[in-house]
Amino acid sequence: MESLSNLSPLSRMPNLSFRKLGYALVLGGILLVLSKSFYIVDPTEVAMVRRLGEVQPGLMKPGIHFKVPFLDTVDFLAVSLMRFPFPKTVFFTSDNQTVELGLSVSYRVPETSVEKLLYQVGRVGNVDVAENMRPIIIQRIREVVARKNLTSFNMGMGDITQEIKNSIALATADWISVVDVQIVEFDLAASFKKSNEAAVQAKNDAIAAQNELAKVQAQAEQAKAKADGEAEALRKKAKGDADAKIFAAEGEATRIERIAAAEATKIEKTALAESNAIRLKGTAEADALSLKAKVIAANPQVTAQTWAERWSGHVPSTVMGSGQNFVPFFNVQPGK
Structure with missing residues (x-):
């Protein structure tokens, strides 16, 4: 029987491969267990744990949490809007x-x-x-x-x-x-939409009719306002013409009154002047007669001579005075 030391490297390779595979499986199992031992809850979620079908108390908030591998099941639920x-x-x-x-x-x-x-x-x-x-x-x-x-x-x-x-x-x-x-x-519903459309159309037609009526009324009011304006303008023009005529007549009357007043003042002044002239003439004649009478009274000879020169030969028909102081009035001829 050959000793192990006499085995070649090729003869020892199967043992090494199985060993590495075992290590890999162990490492993989460990990683699997570790991956099943932790879970993460997102910020928009909460979670609860069931262990072998039994609900565990407590609500898992956002973050990383531990669970028993292959025994615990985690149920997530969104709690955001x-x-x-x-x-x-x-x-x-x-x-x-x-x-x-x-x-x-x-x-x-x-x-x-x-x-x-x-x-x-x-x-x-x-x-x-x-x-x-x-x-x-x-x-x-x-x-x-x-x-x-x-x-x-x-x-x-x-x-x-x-x-x-x-x-x-x-x-x-x-x-x-x-x-x-x-x-x-x-x-x-289709039937309601149809009837509603008909109602809307009828309402629109009614509004259009009202708008047309309002338009006609507005035109009538504009025509009336225009006629009223023209009539008012004619009234103002007629009143202006009448006022102008009245003003002209009043001016003419004032002018005539002024002329009449001037004529009256002129006539009054003329009459006054003539009156003053007559008065002055009468006064002068009276003064002359008085002077003449005084002269005659003071100079009888002049009187006798004047009578003799102007006597017509008739006896005086009027005598004034008494006693020796009398004045006969002869009908004499005016001196030439």
């Missing part, structure tokens, strides 16, 4: 009309509801959370729509959307927290 798209579905209104609604439900999962969603609703884990909510959402939408008539949808969706949100939030309060509900798709 999630959106559940609800496809367009046909619903019936209270007046037996159809509407099609498509919704988007935004929600969060409270930490207090994580265990219930993972292990008490549907299958174990997070595989059918959205599918479990779908029938609840359909039922709540159906109940809300069934209380509305088609006119209420046509008048506005705000109140209906809020009512659907409140109904879904109430029904899912033990599982999720509903943040928002939006109606992303909406379609009315």
Whole structure:
């Protein structure tokens, strides 16, 4: 029998290969165990652990955690804001009309509801959370729509959307927290749309008729305003002409009054001048007669001579005075 020392290197290779393979398998097993011993929870998730099917207490927060390899199963659940798209579905209104609604439900999962969603609703884990909510959402939408008539949808969706949100939030309060509900798709029944289009067309026709009537009324008012303006202009022109004539007549009257006043003043001045002249002439004649009488009285000879020269030969017909102081008045001829 040959000793081991006499074996060639080629004869010892199978033993070395098996040994290395064993080392590799051991190392691989260790790495596998290590990889199954840790798990990471993302910032948008939480996790719970089942050990041999039994739920372990405690909620695993974001970070790296240890688990028992091959015994523990980790179930993850997103707790960030999630959106559940609800496809367009046909619903019936209270007046037996159809509407099609498509919704988007935004929600969060409270930490207090994580265990219930993972292990008490549907299958174990997070595989059918959205599918479990779908029938609840359909039922709540159906109940809300069934209380509305088609006119209420046509008048506005705000109140209906809020009512659907409140109904879904109430029904899912033990599982999720509903943040928002939006109606992303909406379609009315074909018959209602047709009648609504006819109503809109009739309303548009009525508005067009009202606009045409308003246009005609505006044109009539413009024509009336134009006629009133022209009439007012004529009235103002006539009044202006009349005022001008009155002003001219008043000016003419004033001019005539001034001329008459000037003539009257002239006549008055002339009459006054003539009166003064007559008065002065009378005074002068009176003074002359008085002087003449004084001269005659003081010079009887002159008087006798004057009488003799101018006596006509007739006896005086008038004598004034008494006694020796008398003055006979002879009819004498005027001196030449």
